[in-house]
Amino acid sequence: MSTVSSGHTHAHHFESSQHEHKAGIHGVWLFLVTEILMFSGLFVAYAIFKGVYPEVFHEGHRYLDWRLGALNTVILLFSSLTMALSIHYIRVNKPKAAMINLLITIACGLGFMIVKYIEYNAKFHHGLYPGHFFTAHEHIEHKNLALFFSLYFCMTGLHGIHVLTGMGLIGWVAIRLKKGEFGPHHYTAVEGVGLFWHLVDLIWIYLFPLLYLVS
Amino acid sequence: MAHEHSTDYLHHGKGLWSWLTTLDHKRIGLMYMIAILTFFFFGGIFALLIRLELMHPGTQFMSPTVYNQVMTLHGTMMVFMVIIPGIPAFLGNFVLPIHLGAKDVAFPRLNLFSWYIFIAGALIAASAVVFGGVDTGWTFYTPYSIQTYKGTVFMVLGAFVMGFSSILTGLNFIVTVHKLRAPGMTMNRVPLFIWSIYSTAIIQVLATPVLAITLLLLVMERTLGIGFFDASLGGDPVLFQHFFWFYSHPAVYIMILPAMGIISELVVTFSRKVVFGYTAIAYSSIGIAAVSFLVWGHHMFVSGQSEFAGKIFSFITMLVGVPTAIKMFNWVSTMYKGSIRMDSPMLFAVGFMFLFAIGGVTGIFLATLSIDVHLHDTYFVVAHFHYVMVGGTLMALMGGIYYWFPKMFGKMFNETLARITFALIFLGFNITFFPQFIAGVQGMPRRYQDYIPEYEWLNRISTIGSWLIGAGFLLVLYVLIQGLRKGKPAGPNPWGAKTLEWTIPSPPPHENFTTTPVVSGGPYEYR
Amino acid sequence: MKYMPLQASTFGEDWDLVWNFVLWSSIISCIILIGGMIYFIFRYQRKTDKDKTAYITHNTFAEFLWSFIPLVVFMGIAAWGWEVYKDMRTFPTDALEVNVTAQKWAWNMTYSNGRTLTGKLVVPVGKPVTILLTSKDVIHSFFIPSFRVKQDAVPGRRSKLWFQATREGNYHLFCTEYCGMNHSGMLGTVSVVAQADFDAFMAENPNAEVSPIELGKQLYQQQACIGCHTTDGKPLVGPSFQGIFGKSVKIKGGGTVTADENYIRESILNPAAKIVEGFPENQMPVYQGALNEDQITALIEFIKAQK
Incomplete structure (x- = not known):
């Protein structure tokens, strides 16, 4: 039991590559738990400040364009589908189809970041910077509006970093796929990255209504 | 059979490079040991300097500015670089896979990566000294931490990075425990050390991310002024305390649970008797881990949180005492009708129970609302957590080092000298920290560079005690180095222990087990 | 020797009662635990390396006892502690x-x-x-x-x-x-x-009919300027006031400024504006809104007088 049919060897401390795969996915799930807990800190901050300053959040959300947010939601949901499809194609041994889907996923990630860039630019243009750099004091109704934008930039910024990380990881598995390192019985890395990507998607699904659709 | 299995792990691969690129959990464990002992050395020097400054009222040789930085460095180094990684990353790495009958942890590369993250984090934290210094205390309370020296950012970032090392180590251990147990090694047959490391790993995975985001927000607060913790921007400085303690209270159990695991092993081995109440000890670890997430507010009884919150936190905090009491009584019951030998590891185990009992009951004082109002942030708290962290965790770590030293290096240390180290550390510890309980009750606040003359005699005793501890640890260093160089061969099982690591040669072969062990009974079958 | 500080408030008595209860129950439980441990160490010393030991895996009743009794005691302590705390947090109306x-x-x-x-x-x-x-x-x-x-x-x-x-x-x-x-x-x-x-x-009204310098001196102490600025020439957290008035000082980030009325005024109201070289930033609180014009004038007069 040192090798399996696909021709890949497994590390010496596992019984089989299936055993190794299970352990790997277990690890990824645990990692996702830590990610959720990390974001939960921000969600708690959101809940507290929303409780204290509901009017600030109401004013803040009007500066955000829900159409761009919705567009990004659709992009990410679609990319989750293509990510899942690429894993499916690897399992049925269709590396080419899998590769196309991976590339579409990266493209979606890029699209998401471009939309984010446009949104950020619009905020900066109006002086809606986070914290100290906030300069739009004259036009606003509530004096703690900067706090809303601090939250907005922290939450979407941290999420954006995750999108970029996810794109990098998908690029990495795409390269490995091209080298022929994955097969129907050996795709732990792709599945792990896929799970990560779904989480990034899931977090956005929470961020979108919380920030863009406050009322 | 003259292939690679016959070389032990210390000689499997030669040169520094083979160590820096090793995937062997035993070598990584030793690399943690070297790093942690180095940090401990510096943290200890800082502690001695603090005590020396406090020997008399007024300024002796450190101005308040210097004192506050030394106090902060002592706290941050000891907490983030010594006590949190101390047992899990060092002894846990070395022992855990062997205890399970596995050849390595689940993700060896991740394991090595965690070590490098830890070192990187430690270096970033240490660079705070160069980039303007840090004087916030290890708790980084806002708004002070937002206003003071720029070095704070580096210290906070360093702690943030080291947090990831902790998360990844915990994750690795959880998967290892779930997936890599030898055939027949069911969860109710794993050694109790595994249960404690496992509970610790759960806390590491669940709580550390919250610290990560908290520290990140603190960095953002300093660099961008996001205002979450700044009252003038609509934020709330006390929110930081909630976030911080949501991690840092469970972190207290990251520090103590592995120590409890070591004590379980030591008490059993040196009483040569099956453990009393395996299930209760195992589940009490999980119980402590679970409750640990619900008690953070007891650090904030006078911070202005609502009286109702204080009441809830006080009652839940009391619950932690129950599983702790179970453990203590079960250890003592294990000794009942045993065959007890007081070798140096057991001396430290007994020392642990003595000091931890005091540390534990003083925790009850602090959990009591009205009493805490008076004792909060006084030297009583300082003494309490040193009794738990030093009297608990460090005593257990020392016991663990002596216990597994023959396994790690295949050699015995000088037993007589080892017992003298115990005497020095144990006595020195009590002389140093017991007077601090009294100083605290009398009202001496913590983090004071100077104090009113009434407290002088207590502080003088305390400082003298600190020299004994210092001498004790220096002697430990000598005992270990001498054992390493001139120790007699230890043989596979010098203590007559029953767990799996003692069934293989000392030092263990590169792959731990030449044939996978098959387990057919509990871990401590002394019949 | 008395180890507790004097009790000098109405909370003292109740507080000390709770304290004594927790203290004595702690001492008793420590004696049981540590005493038992030490007794066993001597009573069951190893005789030979082949000693047989009793095979006792657990005892549900004993384990129940030493989890249930502590639980009851701890809950009792928490409840009592809360009762006293409640008094501390119930504010009298005529205070x-x-x-x-x-x-x-x-x-x-x-x-x-x-x-x-x-x-x-x-x-x-x-x-x-x-x-x-x-x-x-x-x-x-x-x-x-x-x-x-x-x-x-x-x-x-x-x-x-x-x-x-x-x-x-x-x-x-x-x-x-x-x-x-x-x-x-x-x-x-x-x-x-x-x-x-x-x-x-x-x-008493000590502020009536005092000279500006005298008022400045009081403010110098009351507003805690004294903690960081000496009057004997020794620099502390901030520069000493001795001889500072009218002197030209180097500013952090380049340039010099004469320490005249305007500069001192600005430094009181907004300390971060011009920091003297060699001294830390962000140490002094902002006094904008905390002092009135008379008080600022008095402080400046006081600093002038420190020749």
Whole structure:
């Protein structure tokens, strides 16, 4: 039991590559738990400040364009589908189809970041910077509006970093796929990255209504 | 059979490079040991300097500015670089896979990566000294931490990075425990050390991310002024305390649970008797881990949180005492009708129970609302957590080092000298920290560079005690180095222990087990 | 020797009762645990390396006992602790109110009639007193050991505590939340006096008819300038006031400025504007809005006089 049919060897401390795969996915799930807990800190901050300053959040959300947010939601949901499809194609041994889907996923990630860039630019243009750099004091109704934008930039910024990380990881598995390192019985890395990507998607699904659709 | 299995792990691969690129959990464990002992050395020097400054009222040789930085460095180094990684990353790495009958942890590369993250984090934290210094205390309370020296950012970032090392180590251990147990090694047959490391790993995975985001927000607060913790921007400085303690209270159990695991092993081995109440000890670890997430507010009884919150936190905090009491009584019951030998590891185990009992009951004082109002942030708290962290965790770590030293290096240390180290550390510890309980009750606040003359005699005793501890640890260093160089061969099982690591040669072969062990009974079958 | 500080407030007695109960139950449980352990060490010493030991895996009843009994005791302690705490947090309506503002590194007390004091709190004996706390800069904590009371002073928030002193005398006031360089010097005195003396204290008006220099000197102490600026030429956290007026000083980030009235005024109201080279930033609180024109003038006169 040192090798399996696909021709890949497994590390010496596992019984089989299936055993190794299970352990790997277990690890990824645990990692996702830590990610959720990390974001939960921000969600708690959101809940507290929303409780204290509901009017600030109401004013803040009007500066955000829900159409761009919705567009990004659709992009990410679609990319989750293509990510899942690429894993499916690897399992049925269709590396080419899998590769196309991976590339579409990266493209979606890029699209998401471009939309984010446009949104950020619009905020900066109006002086809606986070914290100290906030300069739009004259036009606003509530004096703690900067706090809303601090939250907005922290939450979407941290999420954006995750999108970029996810794109990098998908690029990495795409390269490995091209080298022929994955097969129907050996795709732990792709599945792990896929799970990560779904989480990034899931977090956005929470961020979108919380920030863009406050009322 | 003259292939690679016959070389032990210390000689499997030669040169520094083979160590820096090793995937062997035993070598990584030793690399943690070297790093942690180095940090401990510096943290200890800082502690001695603090005590020396406090020997008399007024300024002796450190101005308040210097004192506050030394106090902060002592706290941050000891907490983030010594006590949190101390047992899990060092002894846990070395022992855990062997205890399970596995050849390595689940993700060896991740394991090595965690070590490098830890070192990187430690270096970033240490660079705070160069980039303007840090004087916030290890708790980084806002708004002070937002206003003071720029070095704070580096210290906070360093702690943030080291947090990831902790998360990844915990994750690795959880998967290892779930997936890599030898055939027949069911969860109710794993050694109790595994249960404690496992509970610790759960806390590491669940709580550390919250610290990560908290520290990140603190960095953002300093660099961008996001205002979450700044009252003038609509934020709330006390929110930081909630976030911080949501991690840092469970972190207290990251520090103590592995120590409890070591004590379980030591008490059993040196009483040569099956453990009393395996299930209760195992589940009490999980119980402590679970409750640990619900008690953070007891650090904030006078911070202005609502009286109702204080009441809830006080009652839940009391619950932690129950599983702790179970453990203590079960250890003592294990000794009942045993065959007890007081070798140096057991001396430290007994020392642990003595000091931890005091540390534990003083925790009850602090959990009591009205009493805490008076004792909060006084030297009583300082003494309490040193009794738990030093009297608990460090005593257990020392016991663990002596216990597994023959396994790690295949050699015995000088037993007589080892017992003298115990005497020095144990006595020195009590002389140093017991007077601090009294100083605290009398009202001496913590983090004071100077104090009113009434407290002088207590502080003088305390400082003298600190020299004994210092001498004790220096002697430990000598005992270990001498054992390493001139120790007699230890043989596979010098203590007559029953767990799996003692069934293989000392030092263990590169792959731990030449044939996978098959387990057919509990871990401590002394019949 | 008495290990507890004097009890000098109405909380003292109840507090000490809870304390004694927790203390003695702790001592008893430690004696049982540690005593049992030490007894076993000697009683069951290893005789030979082949000793047989009893195979006792568990005893459900014993384990139930030593989890249930501690549980009951702990819950009892928590409930009792809460009862006493509840008294500490139930504020009397007829209390004398004193506003206390903490800053790095001084306590400023303001009475209802506008009388202010720094580092000293004067209260009448046998009358409830409510302290309303806030902070100008970072978190501080107001602690009187002899009264068994403590409460954090948080910037942007108002917190409070109350006590009723039972004996006349002077007691220590400490800051117990780490607040930076001079944390250990942020001390004060609580002076408990007879009601008649307190009334006399309230009737005094020391601010009437004093010279600007004299008023400046009082402010120099009350506003805690003294903690960082000496008058003997020794630099502390900030530059010494001795001979500073009219001198030209180097500014952080380049350039020099003459320390005239305008510069001193600016430095009081907005300290961060021009920091003298060699001194740390962000140490001094902003006094914008905290001092009126007369007070600023008085302070400048005082600094002028430090030749």
